[in-house]
Each structure stands twice: as C-alpha cells, then as structure tokens.
Amino acid sequence: MTARRAAIVGGGVIGGGWAARFLLMGWDVRIFDPDPEAARKIGEVLANARRSLPGLSDVALPPEGALTFHETMSEAVEGAEWIQESVPERLELKRKVYQTLQEHCDADAIIGSSTSGFKPSELQGCATRPGQIVVTHPFNPVYLLPLVELVTTDKNAGETVARAKDILTGIGMHPLHLRAEIDAHIADRFLEAVWREALWLIKDGIATTEEIDDAIRYGFGLRWAQMGLFETYRIAGGEAGMRHFIEQFGPCLSWPWTKLMDVPELTDALIDQIADQSDAQSGQFSIRELERTRDNNLVTILRGLKAQDWGAGKLLNAQDRRVAGVPTLPDDISQPIVTVERAVPLDWTDYNGHMNEARYLQVFGDATDRMMILVGCDADYISTGGSYFTAETHIRHLDEVHAGAVIRVETQVLLGEGKKMHLFHRMFEGDRELATGEHMLIHVSLETRRASEPAPHLAETLDRVAAAHVALPRPEGAGKAVGVKG
Numbered sequence: 001m002t003a004r005r006a007a008i009v010g011g012g013v014i015g016g017g018w019a020a021r022f023l024l025m026g027w028d029v030r031i032f033d034p035d036p037e038a039a040r041k042i043g044e045v046l047a048n049a050r051r052s053l054p055g056l057s058d059v060a061l062p063p064e065g066a067l068t069f070h071e072t073m074s075e076a077v078e079g080a081e082w083i084q085e086s087v088p089e090r091l092e093l094k095r096k097v098y099q100t101l102q103e104h105c106d107a108d109a110i111i112g113s114s115t116s117g118f119k120p121s122e123l124q125g126c127a128t129r130p131g132q133i134v135v136t137h138p139f140n141p142v143y144l145l146p147l148v149e150l151v152t153t154d155k156n157a158g159e160t161v162a163r164a165k166d167i168l169t170g171i172g173m174h175p176l177h178l179r180a181e182i183d184a185h186i187a188d189r190f191l192e193a194v195w196r197e198a199l200w201l202i203k204d205g206i207a208t209t210e211e212i213d214d215a216i217r218y219g220f221g222l223r224w225a226q227m228g229l230f231e232t233y234r235i236a237g238g239e240a241g242m243r244h245f246i247e248q249f250g251p252c253l254s255w256p257w258t259k260l261m262d263v264p265e266l267t268d269a270l271i272d273q274i275a276d277q278s279d280a281q282s283g284q285f286s287i288r289e290l291e292r293t294r295d296n297n298l299v300t301i302l303r304g305l306k307a308q309d310w311g312a313g314k315l316l317n318a319q320d321r322r323v324a325g326v327p328t329l330p331d332d333i334s335q336p337i338v339t340v341e342r343a344v345p346l347d348w349t350d351y352n353g354h355m356n357e358a359r360y361l362q363v364f365g366d367a368t369d370r371m372m373i374l375v376g377c378d379a380d381y382i383s384t385g386g387s388y389f390t391a392e393t394h395i396r397h398l399d400e401v402h403a404g405a406v407i408r409v410e411t412q413v414l415l416g417e418g419k420k421m422h423l424f425h426r427m428f429e430g431d432r433e434l435a436t437g438e439h440m441l442i443h444v445s446l447e448t449r450r451a452s453e454p455a456p457h458l459a460e461t462l463d464r465v466a467a468a469h470v471a472l473p474r475p476e477g478a479g480k481a482v483g484v485k486g
C-alpha cells in the first residue's frame with residue numbers, strides 16, 4: 001500500500017515536530033525550507049521523536065514513512081494530501097506562501113497553518129481557494145503533545161473540516177474545533193495571560209524565572225496536566241463543588257491580585273534580567289538536552305495517564321486500539337503466534353541504560369494476556385467468572401535492548417490441556433533474540449479462586465493451537481532450570 005503524503009512548508013521548531021509526527025505515523029513527508037541547516041535541524045528533532053513517540057504506544061506503529069527535502073515549494077507540495085505551513089508568524093509572509101503553494105498543490109489538499117495567533121479569515125484573505133486553508137495550531141513538542149486547535153470559517157466546507165479532523169485523529173492528535181475564530185485561539189490566549197503575569201513578577205522583583213517555574217511544576221502545573229482548570233476547581237470547592245468555589249474565590253477576581261491587561265514594557269533591561277536569570281537557571285544544558293529531559297518527563301506523565309485511562313492517556317489508549325484493531329487468531333497457526341509488537345518506551349530504561357529486567361516480565365505478561373484473548377479468554381469470558389492465573393515463570397535474559405527499539409514476542413503453546421496452559425515466549429528485536437519466558441498457567445474459577453475446567457469453547461480453541469504447535473521443534477531452553485554455566 002502506498003503511504004499517504006504530507007508536505008511541510010517551514011521546517012523549524014514546529015515544522016520539524018509535525019514532520020516527525022506524520023513520519024512516525026507512517027506518512028511520507030516532503031519538506032520545503034530555504035534554511036540550509038533545515039535537514040540537520042529536522043534530523044535532530046526526528047532523533048528525539050524516534051526515542052520517545054513510538055514507545056508511548058503499547059502496540060506497533062505503522063512502518064515509518066519516507067522523508068525527502070525539496071528545493072522548491074512546488075516540488076514539495078506535489079501530490080500531498082495534507083500541507084502544513086509553519087513559516088514565521090508574519091501575516092504577509094504566510095499569505096505569500098499560500099499564493100505560491102496554491103498554484104501547485106492539489107485543489108482538494110488541506111492546508112493547515114500552525115499560526116499561534118492569526119485567525120483563519122486573515123489567512124484566507126488573499127487566497128485563490130480560501131476553503132482549502134484552516135488553522136491547525138499545535139503545541140511543542142508536536143510529536144508528543146496531542147492537542148491541535150482546529151479553527152475554521154464558513155469558507156471551509158463541512159467535508160473539509162470532517163476530513164481534517166479525521167486526518168489529525170489518525171496521526172494521534174486531539175483536534176479541538178473552536179466554535180468561532182478568535183485571535184490566539186483558546187490556548188494561546190490563556191498562555192499569554194500567564195506569561196504576562198510572570199513578566200510582571202520578574203520586573204517587580206517578586207520572583208526569579210526559576211521560582212516561577214517551581215511555582216508551576218511543584219503545584220498547579222501537575223493538576224493542570226490531568227484535570228485542567230474547571231475540574232480541578234470543582235474539587236477545590238469541596239463537597240459543595242463549583243458553586244461554593246465561586247462564592248469563596250469569586251470576589252478575589254476584583255481584588256488587585258493580577259495585572260492581567262497591563263503589559264510590562266519589554267525594555268532592554270527587563271529582557272537582560274530575564275535572559276540572565278534563565279541562563280543561571282538552565283544555561284548548563286544545551287537546548288537538545290533540555291528537549292530530551294522534557295520528552296522523558298512527558299512520556300512518563302503520559303504513560304501514567306494511560307494507566308489511569310484518563311485525559312490525554314485515554315486518547316492514547318483509543319489510538320492504540322485503532323492501530324491494533326481487534327485481536328484474532330491468524331489463519332495459519334502452524335507457527336508460533338506474534339503476541340506482542342511494540343517499541344520500548346523511554347521510561348522502561350534503568351540505571352544501566354537499557355530495558356529494566358522487570359519490563360521483560362511485563363512484556364511476557366502482555367504476551368500471555370494476548371494469548372489468553374486469542375484462545376477466547378477475553379474480558380467477556382472473564383466476566384463470566386473464569387480466567388487463568390500464572391503458577392510459574394522462568395525468564396532468560398539473552399541480550400539487552402534500548403528505548404525506541406521495536407520488539408516482538410512469538411509464542412508457542414507447549415501444552416494446552418484441561419486446566420493447564422503452558423506457554424513459551426521468545427522476544428526479538430528484528431532477528432536478534434533478547435529473551436525467553438516460559439510460563440505455566442492454570443485455569444481458575446474467580447469465585448472459588450481454585451483450579452477449574454475451562455469452558456468448552458475455550459478448551460477447544462486452546463487444544464487446536466496446542467495440536468498445531470506440537471509439531472514444532474521444542475524451543476531451546478524450554479523446561480530448563482536456572483543454571484550456572486560450566
């Protein structure tokens with residue numbers, strides 16, 4: 001199947017992030033950026049994305065698309081289904097870019113603008129085909145943060161808007177479609193208010209850049225990441241909820257707590273003060289090092305939210321289900337069955353710089369769960385009171401593996417008889433064998449918590465797979481105890 005094609009016009013901080021997201025979601029990406037350093041810069045963003053994005057998913061992402069750089073905009077946009085404009089935030093420049101690219105792109109391609117503040121009607125102003133242009137405002141790093149503000153006008157056909165939502169959802173994003181266009185959309189309006197307050201706090205000598213960052217990251221920033229503002233304040237109102245919260249804290253809004261609408265003058269002295277404080281706070285790290293720290297933290301937070309199936313984590317779980325489809329036994333069961341295919345997440349790395357031993361058990365546990373589902377022990381079956389418990393496990397660690405690597409587990413049923421299910425998992429990166437896991441499981445009644453016979457349809461499917469696998473050679477290491485070499 002030929003990959004879908006996206007063009008990136010302007011490959012700086014944001015264009016590079018878009019390129020990485022499209023590529024790692026399987027799209028071919030064509031770049032136009034006159035900066036002679038563009039390929040190097042995008043290469044560095046892509047390296048960061050490769051170590052962080054695939055491991056956010058608990059299933060294998062599609063194979064990476066092809067990345068190409070082009071000398072002209074006309075060449076880059078050729079045959080592109082999606083064109084993401086991320087040139088500097090200057091209206092005249094953006095309008096000029098649309099004029100050139102609309103001369104060459106497909107008439108039904110979607111042109112998304114990364115603009116942080118312009119309204120789509122301003123961008124569509126001088127365009128040949130205004131209906132093709134929408135605002136798709138992302139957040140840095142674009143390859144990890146799912147939010148994209150989609151802003152449209154009545155010039156955009158319903159079909160275009162629906163297609164834009166579909167494509168953005170397909171690359172793992174959460175398109176927040178604004179009810180009406182507005183300067184700076186929703187999020188930047190909000191961020192600017194916070195930014196303005198922070199500048200005042202520095203100018204007035206109340207806090208340093210580091211103290212302001214601490215005030216956010218040790219406290220309300222953690223709340224915002226998972227519940228936003230209103231859900232958090234509802235809880236802060238106690239049992240009486242939001243009404244009580246507003247009664248108690250509403251009056252403060254008219255007290256002199258904030259300076260929201262006044263903008264501190266960005267004098268040279270204030271800029272030096274902020275830049276010097278920022279250097280003192282973080283100047284010992286390069287921007288790439290800071291990006292990697294940010295990505296490590298974001299992946300850890302997002303995977304935590306996945307475990308809770310909450311907020312951005314819920315979105316990621318839905319994306320995994322979409323990518324993986326419904327698990328079914330392959331038609332050909334004469335070979336070991338692939339039960340896991342995924343990238344190693346960043347937060348599985350330990351002090352030795354490789355996947356921690358506990359994660360080997362996690363991967364084999366996931367492989368066992370998948371095998372249970374494939375033979376019929378799925379959530380519906382478990383809700384009827386039957387399941388499997390693991391009675392014994394033997395893992396052999398054969399080789400190390402690192403964050404971002406795609407691993408695969410192949411599972412052989414050594415025995416599937418009555419209450420017993422004896423599995424042998426082999427973990428690979430490509431052809432390199434990383435580990436084996438041998439597991440004996442016993443079917444149980446969840447009511448008595450004791451061994452019990454599986455339901456006939458489960459027993460029949462397991463028996464069929466076991467009968468097919470009995471012809472396979474017994475895997476090396478099966479049945480071995482922990483041994484000490486010679």
Ligand SMILES: NC(=O)C1=CN([C@@H]2O[C@H](COP(=O)(O)OP(=O)(O)OC[C@H]3O[C@@H](n4cnc5c(N)ncnc54)[C@H](O)[C@@H]3O)[C@@H](O)[C@H]2O)C=CC1
Pocket residue numbers: 009010011012013014015032033034035038085086087088089090097114115116117137138139140
């Ligand atoms: N940096 C940020 O945090 C965010 C920026 N945005 C928006 O994304 C857009 C781009 O911003 P950044 O990536 O930060 O800027 P940037 O300065 O990092 O990148 C802009 C890129 O556009 C290229 N460029 C300049 N003229 C061009 C042309 N005529 N054709 C093709 N490429 C051209 C430049 O060489 C540069 O690589 C802006 O509209 C900005 O408001 C949106 C979200 C966040």
Ligand SMILES: C[N+](C)(C)CC(=O)CC(=O)[O-]
Pocket residue numbers: 115116138139140188191
């Ligand atoms: C500062 N900014 C206006 C460019 C920020 C954004 O547009 C979004 C972000 O990533 O914070």
